Amino acid sequence: MSKVKKFLYVNRKAPYGTIYAQEALEVVLIGAAFDQDVSLAFLDDGVFQLTKGQDTKEAGLKNFSPTFRALGDYEVTKLYVEQESLDERGLTLDDLQDIQYEDEDDDYAEKPSIIVVSRAGMADVMADQDVVLSF
Amino acid sequence: MSTLHTVNKSPFQNQTLISCLGHTKAGDSVLLIEDGVYGAMSGNAMSEVVAGMGANVKLFVLGPDVAARGIDAARVAEGFSQVDYEGFVDMAASCDRVQNWL
Amino acid sequence: MKFGIVVNEGPYTHQASDSAYNFVKAALATGHEVSRVFFYHDGVNVGTRLSIPPQDDRQIQEQWSALAKEHELDLVICIAAAQRRGLLDRNEADRQGKDANNIAEGFRISGLGQLIEMGIQADRTITFGD
Numbered sequence: 385m386s387k388v389k390k391f392l393y394v395n396r397k398a399p400y401g402t403i404y405a406q407e408a409l410e411v412v413l414i415g416a417a418f419d420q421d422v423s424l425a426f427l428d429d430g431v432f433q434l435t436k437g438q439d440t441k442e443a444g445l446k447n448f449s450p451t452f453r454a455l456g457d458y459e460v461t462k463l464y465v466e467q468e469s470l471d472e473r474g475l476t477l478d479d480l481q482d483i484q485y486e487d488e489d490d491d492y493a494e495k496p497s498i499i500v501v502s503r504a505g506m507a508d509v510m511a512d513q514d515v516v517l518s519f
Numbered sequence: 520m521s522t523l524h525t526v527n528k529s530p531f532q533n534q535t536l537i538s539c540l541g542h543t544k545a546g547d548s549v550l551l552i553e554d555g556v557y558g559a560m561s562g563n564a565m566s567e568v569v570a571g572m573g574a575n576v577k578l579f580v581l582g583p584d585v586a587a588r589g590i591d592a593a594r595v596a597e598g599f600s601q602v603d604y605e606g607f608v609d610m611a612a613s614c615d616r617v618q619n620w621l
Numbered sequence: 622m623k624f625g626i627v628v629n630e631g632p633y634t635h636q637a638s639d640s641a642y643n644f645v646k647a648a649l650a651t652g653h654e655v656s657r658v659f660f661y662h663d664g665v666n667v668g669t670r671l672s673i674p675p676q677d678d679r680q681i682q683e684q685w686s687a688l689a690k691e692h693e694l695d696l697v698i699c700i701a702a703a704q705r706r707g708l709l710d711r712n713e714a715d716r717q718g719k720d721a722n723n724i725a726e727g728f729r730i731s732g733l734g735q736l737i738e739m740g741i742q743a744d745r746t747i748t749f750g751d
Contacts, residue, residue, distance in 0.1 A: 389741055394618070396538065403662060404621075410701070415737040428538050507542040511522060515740040516618040517627070518748055527636075527751075553636045583643070604647035611745050612622045612653065619748040621629070 389514040390421045395430035397519065399449070400440065405433045406448045408519035413451075416458035423513075424455075427466040427506055431473060434465065434480040434498070449481065456485025461497050468503045521546050523614040524576075527553035527621070530565040539620040540572035548610055550579040550602070556588060561596040570598055581607060623654045625743030627736065629750025631663030632681040633674065637749040638667050642684055644747065649692055657695040657739045658685075660728075662750070665703045668696065670725035682725050689727030696728045697735045 393412055399405040408424075415422060426434060433449070440447040455461070463483060470476060477500060486492040501509065510516065524543060528535040536558045539549060551558050558569055559580040569578075582601040585592075595601065602610065611617050626645060630637035645655050660667055672682055689696050698708060707723075710730050714722040724730060740746045 391737075391740060396535075396621070407662060407702075411733055411736060414733040417734070418737045418741065420737070420741065427542075428534060503541055507544060510542055510618060511520065511544050513616055515746050516616060517736075517740065517746065518619050518621045518750070525747075527640075527749075553640060604643045605651055607644060608624075608648045608651055608653060611624070611747060617745050617747050619750070621748065621750045 388419065388421050390423070390512065391415065391515045391517065392423050392425055392510060392513040394425045394427075394510075394516060394518040395433055396428040398429040398432040399438070400443070400445055404519040405430070406446070408517075409448055409451050411517065411519075412455065412460055413458060416460055422460050423462040423464060423509065424460070425464045425466075425506060425509060427469045427503075429473075431465055431469045431475060431480075434463075434483070435475070436479060436481050452481055452483050455483070456497060459485075461485040461495075462499060463497045464506060464509050465498050465500050466503060466506045467500050470500070520615050521548065523547070523610050523617045524549045525617070525619045526551050526555040526558065527619075529554045529557040530569065531557065535620050536565075536569065537572065540569070540576070543573075543576045545575040546577075548577045548579060548614060549573060550581060550607060550610060551599075552581040552584055552607075556580050556584045556590065559585070559595050559599045560590060561594055566596055570596060573598060579606075579610070623656045623742065623744045624648050625656050625739035625746045626658040627746065627748040627750070628658060628660045628664035628667065629662045629748060631666045632672075633678075634663070635751055637751065638664060638681055638685075639679070641747075641749040642681070642688070644749070645694070646688065649688075655692070655694055656743050657697055657735065659697050659699065659736045659739055660702075661699045661736065662702055663706070664750075665698045665706055665708050668698045668703075668725050668728040669708055669723045671723045686725050686727040694727070698724070698728055698730045699736070700730050700732050703730055
């Protein structure tokens with residue numbers, strides 16, 4: 385059994401204009417089956433991926449934003465969101481979806497998956513990985 | 520423990536280089552490739568920003584991409600060292616991880 | 622050292638596949654191993670054998686196929702991205718009832734799991750994209 389690696393999926397792009405945000409989620413879901421230590425990073429325009437109220441009907445696109453709320457079921461529970469990126473875009477945590485997971489080590493208590501970190505904190509998260517995949 | 524960061528966008532196109540430099544740790548290496556090499560030029564509106572933010576990291580630029588774009592060696596800012604693809608490979612091998620800023 | 626390579630953008634549109642090719646060649650020339658090259662998003666278009674670039678331009682698919690043959694490289698095309706873009710091997714064409722296939726020599730089509738597996742097995746994963 386090889387050692388579990390720390391995988392970080394870096395999301396720096398807004399959803400819908402390009403495919404990258406949606407594909408990143410697909411890789412995360414497939415990757416969940418490999419039992420690695422997975423984290424997601426949202427910075428720069430990537431924070432727009434997590435906003436509430438996305439409605440793609442009239443644009444004729446697939447709305448993948450509900451998938452973020454399902455990540456907990458795949459044991460993907462660490463979504464790092466950069467405070468400075470939110471601030472620059474005039475967003476607060478209230479503008480983002482409420483994403484939770486059930487902590488099986490704590491009687492399945494619902495806990496927030498989103499972890500807001502400073503830019504320096506995000507740099508620490510990035511420097512603590514084995515594999516960084518950017519989208 | 521150090522990271523090799525690569526950036527392939529001109530700093531005049533978007534914030535990728537700035538974002539990268541804002542997330543590096545002291546001792547990391549930043550390699551500019553493809554259109555990223557314009558970020559290594561001296562004497563433009565971004566030069567001082569790049570030099571300032573990049574003060575704690577080692578700055579590199581990919582020679583073949585510099586040459587392809589007709590950038591004279593004299594226009595490459597002082598803080599940057601040029602490497603070829605074998606140098607790129609060496610840097611990727613000798614750091615602990617590679618983060619490609621796309 | 623074992624490198625895993627991801628190519629995210631299409632040939633002749635973006636420099637990504639050229640940069641990846643140069644990197645892989647340099648890695649092999651300096652005694653490293655390239656465990657896999659994973660073609661994703663528009664990068665899957667590198668693997669069609671039906672492209673006909675002008676003769677005075679580089680032949681991106683042929684370059685990769687030749688390098689794969691010489692070094693037994695594992696060139697993997699993401700199946701989900703390939704199906705969306707009409708890139709098929711014989712099995713997949715038969716299975717989907719399509720009348721042609723277009724995958725080039727040295728490439729194979731497989732799932733996204735191959736990307737994760739590559740990340741686990743390789744010492745360094747390098748992505749070329751946009």
